[in-house]
Amino acid sequence: xxxxxxxxxxxxxxxxxxxxxxxxxxxxxxxxxxxxxxxxxxxxxxxxxxxxxxxxxxxxxxxxxxxxxxxxxxxxxxxxxxxxxxxxxxxxxxxxxxxxxxxxxxxxxxxxxxxxxxxxxxxxxxxxxxxxxxxxxxxxxxxxxxxxxxxxxxxxxxxxxxxxxxxxxxxxxxxxxxxxxxxxxxxxxxxxxxxxxxxxxxxxxxxxxxxxxxxxxxxxxxxxxxxxxxxxxxxxxxxxxxxxxxxxxxxxxxxxxxxxxxxxxxxxxxxxxxxxxxxxxxxxxxxxxxxxxxxxxxxxxxxxxxxxxxxxxxxxxxxxxxxxxxxxxxxxxxxxxxxxxxxxxxxxxxxxxxxxxxxxxxxxxxxxxxxxxxxxxxxxxxxxxxxxxxxxxxxxxxxxxxxxxxxxxxxxxxxxxxxxxxxxxxxxxxxxxxxxxxxxxxxxxxxxxxxxxxxxxxxxxxxxxxxxxxxxxxxxxxxxxxxxxxxx
Numbered sequence: 001x002x003x004x005x006x007x008x009x010x011x012x013x014x015x016x017x018x019x020x021x022x023x024x025x026x027x028x029x030x031x032x033x034x035x036x037x038x039x040x041x042x043x044x045x046x047x048x049x050x051x052x053x054x055x056x057x058x059x060x061x062x063x064x065x066x067x068x069x070x071x072x073x074x075x076x077x078x079x080x081x082x083x084x085x086x087x088x089x090x091x092x093x094x095x096x097x098x099x100x101x102x103x104x105x106x107x108x109x110x111x112x113x114x115x116x117x118x119x120x121x122x123x124x125x126x127x128x129x130x131x132x133x134x135x136x137x138x139x140x141x142x143x144x145x146x147x148x149x150x151x152x153x154x155x156x157x158x159x160x161x162x163x164x165x166x167x168x169x170x171x172x173x174x175x176x177x178x179x180x181x182x183x184x185x186x187x188x189x190x191x192x193x194x195x196x197x198x199x200x201x202x203x204x205x206x207x208x209x210x211x212x213x214x215x216x217x218x219x220x221x222x223x224x225x226x227x228x229x230x231x232x233x234x235x236x237x238x239x240x241x242x243x244x245x246x247x248x249x250x251x252x253x254x255x256x257x258x259x260x261x262x263x264x265x266x267x268x269x270x271x272x273x274x275x276x277x278x279x280x281x282x283x284x285x286x287x288x289x290x291x292x293x294x295x296x297x298x299x300x301x302x303x304x305x306x307x308x309x310x311x312x313x314x315x316x317x318x319x320x321x322x323x324x325x326x327x328x329x330x331x332x333x334x335x336x337x338x339x340x341x342x343x344x345x346x347x348x349x350x351x352x353x354x355x356x357x358x359x360x361x362x363x364x365x366x367x368x369x370x371x372x373x374x375x376x377x378x379x380x381x382x383x384x385x386x387x388x389x390x391x392x393x394x395x396x397x398x399x400x401x402x403x404x405x406x407x408x409x410x411x412x413x414x415x416x417x418x419x420x421x422x423x424x425x426x427x428x429x430x431x432x433x434x435x436x437x438x439x440x441x442x443x444x445x446x447x448x449x450x451x452x453x454x455x456x457x458x459x460x461x462x463x464x465x466x467x468x469x470x471x472x473x474x475x476x477x478x479x480x481x482x483x484x485x486x487x488x
Contacts, residue, residue, distance in 0.1 A: 034486040038066050041479045046471035050464035053386035056483055059397045059447075059455045065487050071369060073383035074461040077436030079445050080377030080384065081332050082392050083370070084352070085320050085408065087359035088339050089401050094317035098124035098338065102142070103305040113153040116300060117146075117289075117308075119278075120160040121189030121271070123347070124313045125334040128192045130322070135192055135216070136281050138311070143286025145309050153288045157279070160295040161271045163188035164337045165348040168270075172379040174439070179242040179249070181264035182329040183378060186337060188347070191274035193330050195264040196221055200238055202257045203229040210238060210255045218280040220273050221265070224250040232258040240265060320408035324434055327410075327417040329376035336375030349374060360388075363395035380438055386459040389445045393457035397447075406432055409446050412477075422477045427451075427484045440464060442472040448480060450487045458483065 053072050056065040103118040129135030168185035177183050184194040199213040210227040227238055237253035247268050267273045275292045323331045340351025369388035373381045396405045409432035413423035422428035436443035445459035460476050
């Protein structure tokens with residue numbers, strides 16, 4: 001079953017599964033001590049047959065309150081973001097900014113027509129509408145900046161994306177999921193999370209094709225619509241695939257006549273997508289652009305150029321919230337490559353991972369406890385033990401950057417990446433969480449405070465075939481709540 005449909009079925013059953021599991025575990029909070037409660041929960045039916053790694057560690061005195069398979073390397077999924085974000089925060093600093101530069105030939109200074117404008121990307125993942133009035137606001141600001149300098153026409157837009165090396169994705173990412181937002185291609189020039197936003201509406205009649213809205217919709221994607229409209233209340237099965245190495249997207253499946261849904265499809269060649277959109281926006285209001293070429297084919301010489309203006313992202317302290325609170329994979333991968341470029345001199349996955357490994361050694365991790373191949377955790381080749389995750393959390397607790405790191409994590413029941421976790425539970429208000437989910441893993445880690453205000457770091461990694469995700473979530477949530485109730 002495809003990942004999109006699987007997720008929708010899981011959401012449909014989560015309500016009754018959670019209620020049933022709470023009945024199963026009633027009375028746990030009155031058990032003799034947290035260890036007994038944990039043993040009971042981890043032996044319950046949702047976790048039977050799974051491989052589990054668990055650590056709860058007091059950050060006040062360093063005592064391990066509970067551990068099971070603590071040093072066993074498991075698939076961390078998005079818990080891998082805890083490592084990369086911590087490494088970047090320490091090595092780059094909370095005030096780090098991505099910088100996008102625009103350059104022109106020095107001899108053309110003061111002219112209204114430029115033969116070339118160089119767009120030099122630094123890997124900024126935040127050029128989008130996130131936190132702004134619209135997804136074109138930044139492009140409009142850039143156009144107005146050039147117009148204010150008297151620039152009206154530009155012969156060529158030159159894309160300089162050399163800051164990041166290829167490949168743009170990891171080979172061990174699920175190949176049938178590369179169309180989805182969480183597997184978007186990396187690029188030194190990026191826009192709108194390197195995705196086109198989708199909105200699905202039912203067709204005018206049962207059996208007719210669904211209506212598919214793209215945003216931006218400037219013809220970058222080629223749409224093949226093979227969808228249908230089902231009767232009201234019918235199962236939503238609409239899905240899509242973008243052909244590898246192309247921007248042809250085929251939509252299939254059905255949407256009910258009373259349903260409206262949204263999604264995002266990852267594009268091929270993000271730099272060209274960004275340039276394609278920029279040109280359409282500037283055609284409306286801004287300099288007129290000619291053709292687009294990459295730096296390697298431009299024939300330009302660095303020593304003959306000068307900067308016209310530059311654009312900086314928000315500081316890293318703010319970008320981390322998107323990575324850890326929203327679990328935004330593109331931000332994590334872009335930051336990994338930026339880390340590699342600045343620390344190791346290589347804007348590549350391996351360059352970034354080399355820097356992360358250096359950080360992990362400093363944080364006290366043994367090489368046998370981790371194996372990371374990306375920054376997002378999407379690859380199932382990644383490995384982290386529960387103890388390794390807790391060591392990262394403990395190291396950051398002792399860092400002067402702890403408050404920034406702590407606040408980058410999700411509040412259960414509130415923030416998007418943990419909105420369905422422990423919702424409405426007062427005991428969860430002081431927790432900060434990071435979820436981690438791929439096909440064979442359902443994990444949770446972070447910080448919690450007990451009733452006596454003592455702070456703990458914890459990691460619960462659940463790996464296995466055919467996991468009942470809602471039930472595993474319910475068990476993990478109850479384990480965390482039991483820790484709040486029962487640990488000193």
